[in-house]
Structures are given as C-alpha cells and as structure tokens.
Amino acid sequence: MEQIPPLAPHPVQPAHPQPTHGPPPMLPPRGLSPWGMPARHRFENALLVLAITVTALAYLVSIALLVSGRLDTWIGILLLAPLLVYLARGRMYAAQRVNGVKMSPTQFPDGYRMVAEAAARFGMSRVPDGYVVLGNGQINAFASGHGFRRYVVVYSDLFEVGGQARDPDALAFIVGHEVGHIAAGHTSYWRQLGMFGANYVPVIGSSLSRAQEYTADNHGLCNRPTGAAGAIGVLGAGKYLMGLVSFHEMADRAGTERGFFPWLVNILASHPVLTWRAAALRDRSRHGRIFFRP
Numbered sequence: 001m002e003q004i005p006p007l008a009p010h011p012v013q014p015a016h017p018q019p020t021h022g023p024p025p026m027l028p029p030r031g032l033s034p035w036g037m038p039a040r041h042r043f044e045n046a047l048l049v050l051a052i053t054v055t056a057l058a059y060l061v062s063i064a065l066l067v068s069g070r071l072d073t074w075i076g077i078l079l080l081a082p083l084l085v086y087l088a089r090g091r092m093y094a095a096q097r098v099n100g101v102k103m104s105p106t107q108f109p110d111g112y113r114m115v116a117e118a119a120a121r122f123g124m125s126r127v128p129d130g131y132v133v134l135g136n137g138q139i140n141a142f143a144s145g146h147g148f149r150r151y152v153v154v155y156s157d158l159f160e161v162g163g164q165a166r167d168p169d170a171l172a173f174i175v176g177h178e179v180g181h182i183a184a185g186h187t188s189y190w191r192q193l194g195m196f197g198a199n200y201v202p203v204i205g206s207s208l209s210r211a212q213e214y215t216a217d218n219h220g221l222c223n224r225p226t227g228a229a230g231a232i233g234v235l236g237a238g239k240y241l242m243g244l245v246s247f248h249e250m251a252d253r254a255g256t257e258r259g260f261f262p263w264l265v266n267i268l269a270s271h272p273v274l275t276w277r278a279a280a281l282r283d284r285s286r287h288g289r290i291f292f293r294p
Contacts, residue, residue: 032284032285032287034222034284035222035225038122038180038184038218038221039215040184040215041218041287041290042287043287043290044208044211044212047207047208047211048191051197051198052194052195052198054197054198054201054204055194055195055196055197055198058197059197062074062075062078063079081193081196082193085189086189089144089189089192090146090147092144092146093144093145093146096129096133096151097131100131100133101132101133102130103129103130103132107132108132110168111132111171112130114171114172114175114176115128117172117223118175118179118180121223122179122180122183122219124179128143128151128152128179128182129150130153131151131152131153132153132155132156132159133155134155134156135155135156135157136157137157139155139157139238141153141154141155141174141177142178143178143181143182143186145182145188150182150187154171154175154178158234158239159171161230161234167230167242169224169226169227169230170227170230170231171227172223172224172227173220173221173224173227173230173231174231175220175223176220176222176223176227177216177219180216180217180218180219180220180223181216184215184216184219186215195208202268203267203268206268206269206270209270209271210266210270210288211290213271213272213277214277214280214287214288217280217281217288229247232245232250232274232277232281235274247278247282250278251279252279254275254278254279254289254294255294257293258293262293263292272288272289276289279294280294
C-alpha cells in the first residue's frame with residue numbers, strides 16, 4: 001500500500017493553494033486508503049438495520065392502533081409514508097429540472113466533468129444528472145433521486161470557493177461526496193422509506209445519517225484526496241476565508257473540545273461535527289467516530 005510521508009504538525013496553508021492531484025496532508029493510511037475503492041463506514045449497515053427495525057415496529061403499532069379504532073395524526077403520517085416519500089422525491093426532482101441549471105459540456109463544464117469522473121471512479125454504470133442552483137451565499141450540495149434517476153445539486157457559491165481563485169480540488173471532493181451518496185445507495189427510495197420512522201426517534205436516525213456522511217466523505221476522498229482540506233475550510237469559514245483555515249488545527253481540536261454539550265451537538269446532528277470530520281479525513285487508520293470524540 002502506498003504510504004504518505006509524515007508532515008509538519010501545523011503547516012501554513014496558502015490563501016489560494018495550487019490544485020494538485022498528489023497525496024493529501026494525512027497520516028499514513030493503514031486500512032482506509034484513498035487509493036482503493038471507497039469504504040463504507042463500519043457502523044452504517046448495523047445502524048441501517050436498527051433504523052429499519054424501528055420503522056417496521058412503528059408501522060406495526062400504527063396498523064394495530066388503526067384496527068383498534070384509533071386514528072391520530074402521526075399514525076396517518078406513518079401509514080401514508082410510502083406515498084409521502086414518493087411525492088416528496090418527485091417534487092424535489094422536478095424543482096431541479098425546471099429551476100436548476102443543468103450541467104453539460106457547455107454549462108458549468110467543470111462540474112459536469114467532475115460528476116462524470118466521480119461516477120467512473122466508483123464504478124457506476126450510469127452518470128447522475130448534475131444541477132446548479134442559486135446559493136445566495138449558502139455553501140451546500142446534496143444528492144437525491146426519483147424513480148430510476150439520480151442527481152446531484154450544487155449551490156452556485158461552491159463554484160466560487162476561494163473567491164476569484166476557485167479551488168477545483170475542494171469542489172471535486174464535494175462533488176465526489178455527493179456522487180458517493182448515490183453510489184452507496186443512500187438515495188434509494190426503499191432505503192429512505194425504511195428509515196422514515198427512525199428519523200423521528202432521537203439519536204437513531206441522526207446516528208445513521210452521520211455514518212452515511214462518513215461513507216460519503218470516504219468517496220469524496222477517493223475521488224479527489226487533495227480536496228479534503230479545502231472542503232473542510234469552505235465548510236468552516238466560507239468561500240472567501242477558506243484559505244485561512246488550518247486543516248490540521250481543525251482536526252486536532254476533535255480531541256480537545258470536550259464536555260457534555262459538544263458531545264450532545266454531535267449526537268443529535270445529521271452530519272458529524274466539522275472537527276470530527278477533519279480528524280477522520282486526516283487519520284485513515286480508523287473509521288470516523290459516531291458517538292464519542294476521537
């Protein structure tokens with residue numbers, strides 16, 4: 001396995017790093033190498049089984065209550081979940097089709113190429129559609145699907161990361177992360193339906209979501225390892241100040257920010273807290289932490 005030479009603890013990062021496809025500033029990989037196929041987080045499947053079990057039990061309880069003559073709002077929502085999820089996914093996809101700018105060789109060609117390259121990197125037989133939507137200052141991207149179609153949405157501000165000197169590596173990492181959600185099956189209708197009830201149970205739904213985000217981060221790293229530091233920078237400080245963010249200092253703080261409330265923020269969040277994500281991207285000897293700090 002290829003090894004990454006050790007780096008200084010806190011290197012000074014330039015305001016506008018030059019894009020490169022060499023190894024990222026990380027510890028030597030001992031099990032989660034960015035040059036293999038992306039690894040699924042070790043807790044993801046177990047948490048998915050737990051979420052589906054919780055949802056199935058919720059359905060059974062709802063049916064039993066309905067048969068007994070009781071009909072509350074939450075019972076109706078659960079029983080209508082297959083239709084509600086289908087309609088929500090269809091509406092979301094339609095919104096991108098009629099309002100978003102579809103990536104193509106002539107519209108946002110860099111993004112179009114990045115989506116195609118990520119799909120090929122992950123061995124996908126079909127390239128997802130890519131859309132750009134108005135960000136209005138927000139830094140965000142997501143992946144979803146409807147029917148047999150899958151797509152990635154990137155907020156327009158991500159094409160400006162770093163101000164006038166856009167960081168293509170950071171963008172490629174983020175695009176790889178979102179395409180990774182699709183490659184890992186996170187956007188499946190049946191998966192989202194199976195998670196429906198668990199999303200309303202504290203900790204269970206959010207923990208599965210965090211595991212999926214770590215899996216998607218592994219995909220982003222495999223797609224463009226040099227974009228990890230830039231992605232953490234833009235998520236932490238925005239598109240103009242990302243160059244001032246030290247990736248190593250963010251990762252180091254994962255082990256020093258202690259206490260009940262930092263733990264509570266993570267345990268209830270759909271995404272791992274940023275310091276923990278940075279630590280997981282830097283140390284490839286273990287999977288990202290879901291419940292307790294690194």
